[in-house]
Amino acid sequence: MLTLRQLSYFDALAKEQHFGRAAERVAVSQPALSVQIRELETHLGLQLVERFSGGARLTEAGKDVLEKSRQILLAVQELETFGQTRQGPLNGPFRLGVIPSIGPYLLPDMLPRLRTHYPHLELILRESRTTNLISELSQGHLDAAILALPLEEDNLKTQALxxxxxxxxxxxxxxxxxxxxxxxxxxxxxxxxxxxxxxxxxxxxxxxxxxxxxxxxxxxxxxxxxxxxxxxxxxxxxxxxxxxxxxxxxxxxxxxxxxxxxxxxTIGLAWRKSAPTEQDFTALANIIKNR
Amino acid sequence: MLTLRQLSYFDALAKEQHFGRAAERVAVSQPALSVQIRELETHLGLQLVERFSGGARLTEAGKDVLEKSRQILLAVQELETFGQTRQGPLNGPFRLGVIPSIGPYLLPDMLPRLRTHYPHLELILRESRTTNLISELSQGHLDAAILALPLEEDNLKTQALxxxxxxxxxxxxxxxxxxxxxxxxxxxxxxxxxxxxxxxxxxxxxxxxxxxxxxxxxxxxxxxxxxxxxxxxxxxxxxxxxxxxxxxxxxxxxxxxxxxxxxxxTIGLAWRKSAPTEQDFTALANIIKNR
DNA sequence: TTGTTTTGATAAATTTTCCTTATTGCGAGA
DNA sequence: TCTCGCAATAAGGAAAATTTATCAAAACAA
CATH class of the missing domain: 3.40.190.10 (Periplasmic binding protein-like II)
Incomplete structure (x- = not known):
């Protein structure tokens, strides 16, 4: 199987044009790197580097593979960065439902404060009746909803606001x-x-x-x-x-x-019991309570 | 370390929305998949799926990660194909789509000639309507398609036949x-x-x-x-x-x-712009043209 | 309610993969 | 010819991934 490890070793080899130094660059012994490179070559069915005394140089095929490898490694790195920037509560898209008899009165105050405290929040609002909100919550089409308590759904959790x-x-x-x-x-x-x-x-x-x-x-x-x-x-x-x-x-x-x-x-916040973490909901509840 | 294995397991999980079936899809036991998914989650520092009884559902963050993952997996797949095509055109498996109003009339002539010229070609045929073919091409489920031009997809390249x-x-x-x-x-x-x-x-x-x-x-x-x-x-x-x-x-x-x-x-051949090499397509086009 | 089934998580043992050190073989230059 | 530098190979050990078995929680049916 093709692995990211093989690609990053190959990337290092391309940079150093030398097995020993490439191995050093990726903090691994020279044989370890050699093996992974050969593995990559047999997997692709191509000779990627030309070994000659003094070092190694990429073949034409190797150059093409290198370019594609780097794209892949870059994409992976982007994915890893994505993880870090996405951490913390109320980050990224958050789908919030509100019943009509609260929405127009609560939101004008709430939204600016949310934007101040959580600038990376992308709030997606949906105004609908309680029954709709509950079913959309349960089906995972909403992350949370503001409505009147109590509710009876036992797959939902609520908190009074x-x-x-x-x-x-x-x-x-x-x-x-x-x-x-x-x-x-x-x-x-x-x-x-x-x-x-x-x-x-x-x-x-x-x-x-x-x-x-x-x-x-x-x-x-x-x-x-x-x-x-x-x-x-x-x-x-x-x-x-x-x-x-x-x-x-x-x-x-x-x-x-x-x-x-x-x-x-009683106005309260509701969300799925099975939701990933509660930090989003407590953060949201606090914003609303401290108005 | 982030691995391709984790990404492909995650991809399977996203498709099945269910740990057990996803494990089956990638031919692995359920715990193995669970562990890899959790590894991916801790590595990214994000909860990617919401576990609830009945199955699993992607979180918002999970959906974003999925999209990036699929891009990476697609790029890897292209790299692997690249190896095979680089060893000479039309070598190994090649997935070709054909629209129904051409298939039955063009193929009987074409297939024998292909077998003669490229004995190592393993042709996998799929007959479907234009819109399906285009989307399967884009998603990497097909290598090329024979259909009526012009097309508007700007991630595809075409050649008139x-x-x-x-x-x-x-x-x-x-x-x-x-x-x-x-x-x-x-x-x-x-x-x-x-x-x-x-x-x-x-x-x-x-x-x-x-x-x-x-x-x-x-x-x-x-x-x-x-x-x-x-x-x-x-x-x-x-x-x-x-x-x-x-x-x-x-x-x-x-x-x-x-x-x-x-x-x-106008009947033409279409393939992804990002496809590893063009030699397969020109070879195929020549076979069809010289009928 | 009370079993029963289904789902994902966890544990322990095992297999596979990968790595390290030690060694070999090859080619270039003294 | 000798020697130096480089990569390949071998053998043993560490790390990672997988399997089977089992568990706890939730949903479902009686």
Missing amino acids: FEDPFYLATPKQPDAPAAISATAIPMDDLLLLEEGHCLRDQALQACSIATNPLMKSFGASSLTTLIQLITNGYASTLLPQMCIEKEAGLDHISLIPFLDPAPSR | FEDPFYLATPKQPDAPAAISATAIPMDDLLLLEEGHCLRDQALQACSIATNPLMKSFGASSLTTLIQLITNGYASTLLPQMCIEKEAGLDHISLIPFLDPAPSR
Whole structure:
């Protein structure tokens, strides 16, 4: 079999034109080098060097082989360098999924800090619903995802990042109370995102509301639409603080915080248990937590 | 030290996504492969594969390393081939691809002459469509291919072999003209091979016919079927001379040559630019040309 | 849950490869 | 002819790779 060792010995021989010195150059005894060169010659079926008293010189075939050998050795060296530059957390491509009800509010803060701390990170973002993110994670199409906990997938690991408290959003009322209790949510008047959006389930769960057939069945398909509806006085809804901080057009809405124990959703990071190392994930989690 | 053995085991692992099967592929026990992979990983200082129950999957770093590895292995393979070709042309194994619309007509003449001139040649033939041949050439699975020019791959080199003029094949007509002009092709009546066959594109291009929605849309999937249809009087088609010389069942068909400038396709030989030497290809080309 | 199967990792023994030292053979120049 | 320098060869030992056997963890089926 052809080996890299043979090629590098041959390279040394070409440089020195002398078996003894070539052997010295690669820190090996002269017979060892001789044997490897002969091995290379028989393997290729070609005479590569012409031995003459005083030293050795390459044949025409040898020169061609040398050129190709050096290309190979160079490529190998490149591969080895590649390894070194790729070390350390969050280096190179990293595929991160985010649920839509977090993405637009969290990312603007997060991305610049990531770029500062990990300049060699090539972040590939994907925004999708929780169920999609989970399956893409499991299949190895994503490296990690930011979503609301808890998850039940037992091939995934999660870490909590922060709590995101809910607010009650109602049409503007001058006499809005400073804070209300979670038990005082106006059920008949409540409007949520359509079925399938995780924000809907989170809101229901956080506030301990059972799904109610009497509840207004118009499911808004996006948060912006939903806020539009509230603004126009149609209903109330539950908004996570995360959205409030960034969403525009909240002027005509009253945002009422809850009394303790305030309902909230837990935002966390998820990744495969079988993922190579955890350093990427802890590094990412730290960046997000220290905002 | 990094070795070629490690790279080829890693290549196998990438192909199989499974340690056991990868080991089988390289004819070695599973632990042997596992050890070499781990060695490669520690040497590069990178985790290359993610082990999970069910198999193994490349990490992002692993994918990059794989690409570089394959380049190296390909270069090594070329170097090995170089040895053989340097000892005289067409010596030892030679993998030749041929497109189906040439193979059955060209090979019966060519093979005996090749055997006479180059008795040590071990020809390995592969018949496939142009796109397949090109990709197999590029990946180093073929040494050369006979197909219709021109090609656009800039990592391949080509040489024209001969011109193969087209004939118009119509159902038998006693008063068939001795020759017709290319501009007089009966478009409405024209039947060609289905989309994807290069012969179809060549015919259209050679005769400067734009794809026409009115054209009969029944695409025949093989040349034999096509000729069958013509025989039964359904339509006309364009046949290259190459096929006419050998195809059976042409008795009930009128074959009308074209007036100058007669449309034709160019048959040529293609190989990798990076191929060790050109002598194989010129030798092969000469054999084909001097038929 | 509890066996059962499958997967990759690990261990120990063995084979293969490679290396070192010692020696030989060959050719050029004194 | 003698001798010096060079590469090839031989023999024994060290290192690397492989094999078989076994293990632990995870997935799967009962």
